[in-house]
Amino acid sequence: MSFPLLTATALTPAIGAIATAAVPAARRTAAKWLALLFSLATVGFAAAVLLRFDTGAGADRFQLTESRSWIEDFGVRYELGVDGIGAVMIALTAVLLPFLIGAGWNDADEAEHEAANRRWRPTQGFFALMLMVEAMVIMSFAATDIFLFYIFFEAMLIPMYFLVGGFGDRAGELDEEGQSRQRSYAAVKFLLYNLAGGLIMLAAVIGLYVATADQLGTGTFSLQAILQARASGELDLATGTERWLFLGFFLAFAVKAPLWPLHTWLPNAMGEATAPVAVLITAVVDKVGTFAMLRFCLGLFPEASDWATPVVLVLALISIIYGALLALGQRDMKRLIAYASVSHFGFIVLGVFAMTSQGQSGATLYMINHGIATAALMLVAGFLISRRGSRLIADYGGVQKTAPVLAGTFLIGGLATLSLPGTGPFVSEFLVLVGTFSRYETVGVIACAGIVLAALYVLVLYQRTMTGPVKAGLEKLPDLRVRELAGGAPLIGLLIFLGVYPKPLTDIVNPAVEHTLSDVDQTDPAPHVVPEVEAAE
């Protein structure tokens, strides 16, 4: 068996987490550097994954596969493998983490001050938890065994819970104990919401096992095995069963990738957490949800997905419009970004369930771009908040006068968020729209309204915070420090690159999308008029 690349990719941050956690209390800086080091190492492995991934025609769907027996009795195997989508998602996770660590360099200090006893070392804890989340996310992107996936899908809640609940942002100091209560409230809400979804999924997972056991003789959790069985016709779930199982899976994923009306945990969590953690939530962890919809919901339950599509599309539409409108109504910067994310997740789900290659490639690209764009926006917002100590938009104004670079980065992040052509999100959003429109015209048209709303909330935010006369208390606002700029600039570069030349990504993603479509046995609708014919006449 060749070198287990995926395991290595996932293991690196895990080891990093342990190492970081082991650093003695006094050596805080050492812990930070250690964490950064390991996250960079992970980037290396992720890059290796991308390079080793064969995009050529006829390359099999799941590559870099590893398979070891784990729990024989229940057919649970340690099966890893990535298709194009998984590969790019892993890359996204790995790439984002160093920036988050860099941006969160001093975020644990508050906790350090609060920490009464030296035994609990907040800094070490913070970075260790972050790395732990990364490891688990990568595992869930790589797992092709449903049970294995489920384990990490759920397990990543634990470190996330502590990250959200344990490390508020400096804005917390504004309203004293109310804040901390808010924070723990948000953390608990996050946990319960996702746990609830996860438990339903667990039921569905077991149900699937039983169903396979019924029809294949031996139950299995292996995605590939099930796909093959379905392809060969050995496995043909009864309509009712399939729909129930689908709902079980979908609900969990819909909570994770907040789909209206299951979105309410996201604003609280993102609002209370520190900026890097908020990015971790929306840019990395939530992506597991949409990713899983694409890989599991569609792959395992094609008929049910087809059956559920209308409802899902409507929900996605509502998310798009609703999230945008609520973002417009927020007074708190981070909550605004959170609701914007809700809107964007609406787009992603729309693309996934449009059942066209453009839609699904678009959705995948959207996951990537949205991750980066939100990261850029949120991190800069975090820098701003950490300077002023307030999250309220009303407390800002005229920042561009005192901190032009910060304002500029913020603007670019915002423009990317409103998917301006030339930045990555535009490509993905356009693809999603095309994919949707070519099958469901009205839906596509309504989704277009999201474009304007996005422009509205981003620009209103920018205008209120950055332009106009300088608000009192901001006269001395320092501009971006080198560390912060180093965190922001590459992201922006990446955004622009992906907007100008996304081909490398699409090349990796397209085959996977083709496979998914063939799983769902759907084909792209053909154009009404074929130009060649016209030319012939």
Next chain:
Amino acid sequence: MSALATALAAETSTSTGEAVQFWVLGPLAVAGGLGTVLMRRAVHSALCLAGTMVILAMFYLANGAYFLGMVQIVVYTGAVMMLFLFVLMLVGVSATDSLKETLKGQRWLAAGCGLGLGILLIAGIGQASVGSFTGLAQANADGNVQGLASLLFTRYVVAFEVTGVLLTIAAVGATLLTHRERIERTKSQREQAAERVRGDHVPPLPAPGVYARHNAVDLPGLLPDGTPAELTMIETLRGRGQIREVHRQSVADVAALEARAAGYHGQTYMATAPKPRSVTALETTGRPDESGAVTDPRDAGPGTTGTTGSTGTTGTEDAEEARQ
């Protein structure tokens, strides 16, 4: 006994004698049970229980369980119930606990459960009823005790040993539970003696009723000037406020007696001095809490009679309060 054993050999129905016994004693047993449950004083219910147990012993005997019958009487009625009574003594016999229910709905629930349980049990027994029964004739052929023993030491020997262990543990546990740790060291004789000497009065306390018209514990002894002496009052009585007051008359008499005695000895006795003071002392009574200041008898001279008087009369005061 052996006759009874043979009588037990009957197949479908027991002897009329036993029937009579059952129908006489059975209701009694039930009554005892009821008493146990319903008596307000724990002692009474204990007695009822004892009665029931004895009756049960009878039934054991009638059922051919001679050994158990005896054990029942000896161990249960003899030992266990006595234990109960002892504990009752410890806890306080006099306390009669009210049967008024404090927990909401507890009574109804209890009634429901009890009835349900009883009905179900009886129903169950009735359902499982078999007409005939094999007596213990051959089981008890060579004596009930022997039979038991042979079983006990063969088949049930392990359980038997275990119960032994259990009993031991129980004994130890009981002692542990009831054992009270004493915190301070016991005083040696020498220390007690030292205390005595270093204490207030070397001689034994004066008996009450010195110079009293009638020697009764509830009358304080009088000092030569007629004022009541603190030390002669018994703490308990004072605490209960049962010290009787010394009548003025008697105080005056004592004074006169003293004066006469002094005159007889050819000494001048300023007897006039104490009288009014003592009188005033008797009228102007201090509050009980002031009486707490117990003065030293050795310097209970004319100088301090005021205080002593006040204390003396305090007792009377308390007595009056007690009477009201």
Next chain:
Amino acid sequence: MNPENYLFLAALLFTLGASGVLLRRNAIVVFMCVELMLNASNLALVTFSRMHGNLDGQIMAFFVMVVAAAEVVVGLAVIVTVYRSRHSASVDDASLMKL
């Protein structure tokens, strides 16, 4: 008369004891009621042994007695200690089982 009546009597006594346990507050009385129940069961056992014509029932009853004895000893000790600590033998006063 059929020895079953003993069983009915036993049931009756058992029920009485049970309701006593439920109704009385005085720990000692409760304890006595427990004893009553035990005795009822003993009676039943003895009767069974007679009906089936072997002594195992009696053995059982015997063990019950022993255990009951042990239980009484310990239980009473407990009661005494509880009484020492909180000057009451009422089972309701020892209601610290809830938080």
Next chain:
Amino acid sequence: MESLIGLLVGAPLLGAALLLVGGRRLDRVGHWLATALAATSFVLAAVLFSDLLDREGEERVLHEHLFSWVPVADLRADVAFQLDQLSMTFVLLITSVGTLIHLYSIGYMAHDERRRRFFAYLNLFLGAMLLLVLADNYLLLYVGWEGVGLASFLLIGFWQHKPSAATAAKKAFIVNRVGDIGLSIAILLMFTTFGTFAFEPVLDGATGASEATLTGIGLMLLLAACGKSAQVPLQSWLGDAMEGPTPVSALIHAATMVTAGVYLITRSGAIFDAAPDAQTVVVVVGAVTLLFGAIVGCAKDDIKKALAGSTMSQIGYMMLAAGLGPVGYVFAIMHLVTHGFFKAGLFLGAGSVMHAMNDEVDMRRYGGLRRHMPVTFVTFGLAYLAIIGFPYLSGFFSKDEIIYAGFAKGGTEGWILGGVMLLGAALTAYYMTRIMLMTFFGEKRWQPDAHGHEPHPHEAPLTMTIPMIVLAFGSVFAGFLFDSGEAFVHWLEPVTGLEHGDSPVGHGTVGLAATAVMVVGVAGAWFQYGRRPVPAVAPTGRLLTRAARRDLLQDDFNHAAFVTPGNYLTRGLVYLDHKLVDGLVNGTAASFGGLSGRLRRVQNGFARSYAVSMFGGAALLIAATLLMRAV
């Protein structure tokens, strides 16, 4: 040769990137660098132009395929350029005017400490605009489309510390976004209809699609055009856009960007030709805007806003022409180019006036400036004559052709259109003369400004005057050049096609009529502003005037129709989200909590009640066993 196209687009973009990333160290050379790059692209454009001229009419098209952009399944979006006569015309206009305005800005922004950024944005705009006109597919065009939107956003809001500027910038971007919906939907429709959105297949295949679809596409494109070209109903942003520095108004909001809509319509001519209904709508929109802008222009006292109104009106002409189909395309573009020259000239003139008057924009505070700033006066005057269509100046040719084409529509429509345009011409003459008189004639009306500085008008520096002079030349001779031997028509014909509609009235008559109404308009203005002195404070005019001052209530309408309801909607939703959606969730949680709390009561700590449950359980068990045995 093709590779030059890439450079052409790339140069300004490179400049923008350099200036933005370069930081302070480029502050001193930044503006020159930007201007140089703009000039470079102009030179490249000229080279390409000469190259095209060497070819035959039909071969005058270059294709440059840079790289495949978003290939997904059968969706092929490439970064590829197409340079034909139409785009060439635009490229020349953009680069030339752009370069001039770069030059002008050097002087105009001399005292602004953020000048480097300004030039970066200008370059960015130039690049985006070139991308727009050079794209060979609608998606890439969309990129340029939004790019210019962004540049205009940045430049309008360049003085961000002014809340009014920031708001105006936001407004412009949002309104344009509304238009962009149209463009994106049009692109989506194209993809679903033709399976591609490259110009050639779409336009060739257009006739194959159903008319309904084409009408849909056409209307969506029109929506986009309305947004970008400030046509009714999406015109409201242009007036506010004047918050930006004057060169911006000249370059973006007069000469180039706002004409992108016309380019889009003309480019998509094939679609519109196949969808007459859409064409009609275009014509109507054009006609309405034409009058709308003119009326607004008549009432404004702010010189830039008056010019903005004029811009709207002129673009209305172009739209109308473009809506007329092959009859009008050529002249739409022709008018677009001439307008580019003279309107830029006018704005630059206005800029230099403001420059001289401490950024005073109220024309009632001007007056008699012709003595103080002769160059400005002359150039501005020439541009003025051009726009009002003074015979044999550029405006004359282009506008008259459009009016003629309008008549050529034939029937009552023809008469209506012609009439409307003549009326527009009269109004144009009126408001332009008004501006002219109020600014340069009469006695001086200026007072010390807020800081008490008495403005002492002076002629602008050379960097500012040279562009004005060049543009003046353009506005004088462009029309003549174009018209001589119908050079322009022949040049564009291969792309846009051309029909000579037969109109009830001949060319000459139209020319005479136009001149006549022009004279009327001038006279009207003269009687009102030339003869009697201009009041320093605007008199509360008639209802129409007041409405026109408020941009014919367009903002009030938008506010009432969209903004206020939107605000209520968002507030309501926020409340609902908190109370209803979140409330449901928390409600479930709370109910569980309550339930468990109630269950906790069972555990009351009383041994006896536990005993009850015990016995109850025992009873149940016995009952169960009995039942089991019973059944």
